Amino acid sequence: MTKGRFAPSPTGRMHLGNIYTALMSWLSAKSAGGDWLLRIEDLDPQRSRVEYARQIEEDLHWLGLDWDEGGLDNIGDAGPYCQSMRSSIYAEALGKLTDTGYIYPCFCTRADIMATQAPHQSDGRIIYAGTCRPSALPSEFIDPLRPHACRLYVPDTEICFCDAIYGEQRINLAKECGDFVLRRADGAWAYQLSVVVDDGLMGVTEVVRGNDLLLSAAQQQYLYGLLCLPAPRFVHLPLVCTQEGRRLSKRDHSLSMEEMRHRLPPDAVIGRAAYLAGLTDRPEACTPKDLLGIFNIDRIPKAAHVTVPEEWL
Numbered sequence: 263m264t265k266g267r268f269a270p271s272p273t274g275r276m277h278l279g280n281i282y283t284a285l286m287s288w289l290s291a292k293s294a295g296g297d298w299l300l301r302i303e304d305l306d307p308q309r310s311r312v313e314y315a316r317q318i319e320e321d322l323h324w325l326g327l328d329w330d331e332g333g334l335d336n337i338g339d340a341g342p343y344c345q346s347m348r349s350s351i352y353a354e355a356l357g358k359l360t361d362t363g364y365i366y367p368c369f370c371t372r373a374d375i376m377a378t379q380a381p382h383q384s385d386g387r388i389i390y391a392g393t394c395r396p397s398a399l400p401s402e403f404i405d406p407l408r409p410h411a412c413r414l415y416v417p418d419t420e421i422c423f424c425d426a427i428y429g430e431q432r433i434n435l436a437k438e439c440g441d442f443v444l445r446r447a448d449g450a451w452a453y454q455l456s457v458v459v460d461d462g463l464m465g466v467t468e469v470v471r472g473n474d475l476l477l478s479a480a481q482q483q484y485l486y487g488l489l490c491l492p493a494p495r496f497v498h499l500p501l502v503c504t505q506e507g508r509r510l511s512k513r514d515h516s517l518s519m520e521e522m523r524h525r526l527p528p529d530a531v532i533g534r535a536a537y538l539a540g541l542t543d544r545p546e547a548c549t550p551k552d553l554l555g556i557f558n559i560d561r562i563p564k565a566a567h568v569t570v571p572e573e574w575l
């Protein structure tokens with residue numbers, strides 16, 4: 263059975279871009295007769311707040327996007343559904359990877375990495391050059407008691423997966439990001455590990471989210487294999503952008519749930535999200551259930567982004 267999910271980070275109020283992602287994920291799961299899961303990705307203790315998570319749940323209910331599993335009430339038997347409660351589960355997964363020799367301790371600070379690694383040409387991303395790979399580091403430098411990050415070896419080969427919107431992807435992680443961190447030196451779990459362990463153990467079969475995570479999908483596809491967990495179907499959506507081509511953010515107050523709820527009924531917000539996704543020709547008010555009959559992934563544009571009409575801003 264299909265199981266979709268929405269995995270917001272509770273770091274603020276949602277905006278129209280988040281609603282569009284939630285709606286597409288809900289429609290994709292529900293139109294296939296499946297379930298929809300809500301997971302709270304609150305791994306960043308500085309930015310995450312339970313009040314934001316409560317507000318996200320309240321906004322989703324207001325919109326008619328109800329979940330079958332997860333949330334703060336931990337509905338279901340694959341919980342807990344807040345990542346901050348799942349440390350021991352991540353530790354076990356990291357232990358397995360360590361035992362099989364895929365992990366090495368990394369003593370580099372952010373400053374070391376910035377100073378020694380060349381940024382990726384296209385977007386300035388840093389590619390880790392393998393400074394702490396055991397083969398590169400004299401053994402006297404490896405002191406397991408010194409605080410260190412846990413880094414995962416990546417192969418210099420292409421990782422292949424099929425995205426339901428953008429088609430076949432072939433990504434060489436060695437060239438795109440290098441060995442990546444699964445646990446930071448301060449003990450914080452990295453998104454790449456937590457998301458794979460959670461989606462895998464929670465039985466998620468499809469992941470619908472923004473196309474800014476296509477590279478992450480390759481990192482995750484690789485991790486699914488190493489952890490012997492079944493990889494989900496990936497559906498990456500064009501990003502919702504302003505007229506200037508800038509990704510929607512918390513700065514766009516007029517499209518935050520707070521503002522929209524003052525001005526619009528829930529059906530109007532859903533109608534706008536459906537229109538952005540190409541499901542309808544006009545942004546007419548409708549409920550998520552009204553869209554079940556017309557939802558079709560092929561209607562979602564294969565473009566890099568979709569643009570919010572000026573009059574909504």
Ligand code: GLU
Nearest residue numbers: 269270271303457471475
């Ligand atoms: N917590 C992530 C975010 O809000 C979700 C990423 C994902 O869907 O895998 O961006």
